[in-house]
Amino acid sequence: MDAVLILEDHDSVIKSLTQLMEDIELPLDLIHCKTYDEYEKAIGDEANKKRIKCLIMDLSNNKSEDQSKSFKSIDYINDQYANNRIPIFVHSAYLNTYEGLADRGTVFKVLKTTKSPKEIVDLLKKFYDSGFLDIFSNGGSLENKIMKEVHNSFVEQFKSNEIAQIISSIESAEPADFQARIKEVFERIAIRSVYQNLISTKENSAAVRVNTIEHYYRRNAGCAIWTGDIFKNKESNNHVFIATPRCNLANNNFNQILVCEVNEVDEKKIAEFKKKDGDSKIQRSITDNLVGEKLRFLPRTPQFKGGYVDFVNTYTLDPQIITSNYEYVISLVDDLTNDVVRKLSTYLLRGGIADTHYAEAIYYFQDLFPKPGAIS
Template sequence: MAIKLLLVEDDEGDRQGFVQSVARFNHENGVEFEVVPFGTLNETLNALDSSFDCAVIDMKLGDAGGEGNEVLKALSEANVRMPVVILTGTPGEADDRFVHIEVLKKGDADHIEILEDFRQVYASGLTRVMGGRGLVEQSLSQVFRSNLLSQKEAWKRYGQQDPEKSEKALMRHVMNHLISMVDMDEESCVPEEFYIHPPVDNITRTGSVVQSKQNEDYYAILTPLCDLTTRADGEINARKFMLCRIASFDDCVSELPQSKQNSKGRKALKENLERNNKGSYHFLPKTEFFDGGYLDFEALTSVPKAGFHEQFNDPFLQISPAFIKDIIARFSSHFGRQGQPTLTFGDE
């Protein structure tokens, strides 16, 4: 499938120059970019749809300048999900509310580098999953046709009783269908799947990772979900938040006997930690946005909810539901274990 690129540029020379760069890139790299060029704002707005995989947009498309923001606004309102590069002589006109854009100045930017970045994003599957022609859209259509339409009478009743509650329930129901369509093979997971970053909101949940304002250490909230659910009066049942400190590897090493804090002992510890072979720790993988670490089940603290936000920042990230369940299970197992006492027998 060709990578479909939207090119919005009013200058004929600049437009043809970029098209020529695409042709050269395709020839040299064996890639197929399909360029769809437009020279005016109106023809661009009339032709916009969700079929594009990436876009290069000029800001000045008329006498006033800044017309490229109208294209960005239209893409945003249509929920088009793709990388966008603003390539313009007036970069200051780009509206910074559109955070999915990269702003480059004509003359300073390399067309080939732009195309290579688009190619890598496409190869990652990001736009093939999330784009307008992507797997998410295809899966949603399948769930709608095959599952939800046959249940429409039930959902109509729920909507009549409480539209807002019905919408939330339907969102959960659809998400469950999508998850069931994905092969949950943990052996193939990548570290980024472990987290939701940034969180979708500032609500504190089981698995929220927060940073202390006093010492900048990170903690994960392990309070049961039922105690964190907001009641009708806007409050939660929990009187206190239970937090588990996220230790660094050096923190874990310091807990070893002195005789085992050598290179051999450190290596063995790291292997056991990252395989979750030590019951008092749980491994959190490192990503570009989080250094990761090890949940130390023996480094717990309890903070009254009234003073929680004075001591901790808003959630930095959220551990994904599929992984927080495993963490809670291991946490419960660690404190629920009961060793068998040594049995002594009298002389027979």
């Protein structure tokens, strides 16, 4: 059975957590550790590695730490955060002394009170009931899914002597370090294949419908500034969309960064979304079937409040100004980035005609609209 590991030296807290989980019949074993030795033994047990789906960690686990405010458990928390893929609850009365892993979505800092065990168990139940605990953990569904798709990408991605040709092409261009390049290319082929297969609609199956949060991701590697990034001005909180082409950024071929302002969803638009046909308007905004030529709607998610990329307010910024005066918020995935850039290009390239006197123009249509009582 899956398990929750608790590092806690107070019997009353352990008893409270245990009773709350029993009351809601949450089918998870509890592995109690009162000392660091017990914790190291439990976490190092091979039989537990795929069972443990969540950690509840007290910062202080002996009286000497209460006085010194130097907690050995922080090392364990950091290690598990870096090497495991499970939620970690830091449950302590000393949270004010612990600033590590701030604003990390998989680390939950819960101030220890009489009500805090229920807060933890309620969230734990949400994770269990939703199936979330089994997605990212060791041996979880994502790991199994990825390995299955990686296998498929290996056996289905290549035909005939394609592998040998790919290797030869790399070896001919980079003979000095071709092994590292081969590893890089084939890993990227596999990962790209996995992703594309996951988002592609299968034959005779319902269309794949992504959650709007899947239109965004947080970059954690690569260039400091990249096409599709959203940055926020630290003083004004104004947001901008990075529109400089990827090839220029990748090859450092730029002096200024092309940006478009991102307007907030104002009160007028919020009122429209609240009307009876509001759901339809949100849907049509997401698919860009409502907004108009000078704006591109970005949907709201827990990560990003959304808004409208404004092609009228397009200008350039010095990259140093962006890195010093702005902070990174989120990135649009490639297909949404491409759609925004496509629409920006269309807006900038529109030709237009000389302004027309419309009252005079309407005169020429009068013969198409017979007057009442006239014989046609």
